[in-house]
Structures are given as structure tokens and as C-alpha cells.
């Protein structure tokens with residue numbers, strides 16, 4: 001397979017630091033960004049009302065991803081739904097529907113359409129293994145569950161959402177288990193991925209390591 005130097009994949013479990021690294025690396029390299037988790041959350045939002053994949057895909061056509069310096073906001077039929085999509089309850093629904101083969105089939109070509117000549121950072125769970133196996137650079141982030149729960153706690157608190165630390169650890173562990181053990185596109189590092197443990201690194205240190213790997 002011919003490797004594509006214009007695609008960098010960043011995979012890993014929730015709150016491992018993918019989002020921060022992806023947008024800072026995209027800004028550093030002037031690449032565009034695919035936040036595939038946000039696509040799964042948006043698809044979950046569309047699926048939830050009908051529980052029908054055909055109707056969900058139709059409803060997904062009314063989703064608009066608005067990119068401002070690699071931070072996305074999302075509208076559906078003109079209504080802003082970003083906050084709703086970023087909630088823990090939507091993450092749980094996204095995790096459930098992401099196991100369905102129809103969901104993954106419906107989203108694969110949409111994800112691949114983000115590929116472009118200027119360069120793409122693709123953030124997700126299966127970017128390096130399934131969606132962009134041709135990527136020349138593949139990064140897999142990890143961090144221990146307590147560190148990730150703490151990060152998610154602060155993130156949600158900052159957004160004014162009520163959270164309980166014990167529930168958050170339970171949710172994160174359940175989601176990790178579901179993402180890792182599912183038969184379709186499980187969360188695993190690609191065989192050619194570089195693994196960075198972000199548990200004791202700050203975002204600037206993670207960015208420096210990633211730049212060393214891709215430049």
C-alpha cells in the first residue's frame with residue numbers, strides 16, 4: 001500500500017488527549033481536522049429519534065459541521081446541538097450505536113470524504129486501522145483511567161455540566177470495554193502506530209512528541 005504523508009491518524013480511548021493534540025497539531029501543520037467521534041455522536045442524535053438507519057442517514061444530511069480554527073460546532077436543521085452532542089449521555093448512545101454494522105458502513109465514506117490535498121488529522125478509534133490504513137503517520141494515545149476521568153470531570157465542569165467522579169470512572173471504563181471488545185473496528189493500535197502514554201505529560205509535551213514523530 002502506498003503511504004500517504006498527508007494523513008496523520010490519532011486514535012485512543014476517551015479523554016486520552018486526542019482532541020487537544022489533534023486540534024493543536026492541525027493548527028501547527030495547517031492541516032484540516034476530522035473529529036470522527038463528533039460524527040458518531042451526530043449520527044447517534046439522528047438515529048435516536050427513529051431507531052432506523054435509513055432515516056438516520058437522511059436526517060444526517062441536515063447536519064452541518066461548522067469549523068472555526070479546527071474547533072467544530074454542529075447544527076441540525078439550523079439548530080445548534082453542539083452542547084447536547086458533547087454530553088456524557090450522548091457519548092453513551094454513540095458508543096452503543098457505534099457497534100452496529102450499519103452505523104459504521106454509513107459513516108465510513110463520510111469520514112473518508114474529509115481527505116484532502118492540504119493534509120488531514122483524523123481523530124478517533126479506528127482511523128489508523130480501518131478508515132485511513134494508508135496514513136503514513138499513526139499515533140495511539142493512552143492514559144490511565146483515573147487521569148482520563150479527572151480530565152473529563154474538569155472539562156464537563158468547565159462547560160457547566162453536573163458530573164459525579166465515581167460515575168464518570170464507571171462510564172469511562174464501561175465505554176473502554178465496549179470500544180475495545182466489539183468485533184467491528186475495535187479500539188486497538190494499528191501495527192505501525194507509535195504509542196504515547198499521556199498520563200504524566202501536559203498538552204505541550206504531547207504535541208512536541210507528536211511533532212518529533214511526524215516531521
Ligand code: C5P
Pocket residue numbers: 014036037038040041091094095096098123124125126127175179
Ligand atoms: O471520541 P468520542 O468520545 O467523541 O466518541 C464517542 C463514541 O463514538 C466512542 O465511545 C466510540 O464508541 C464511538 N466512536 C467510534 N469510532 C470512532 C470514533 C468514535 O466507534 N472512530
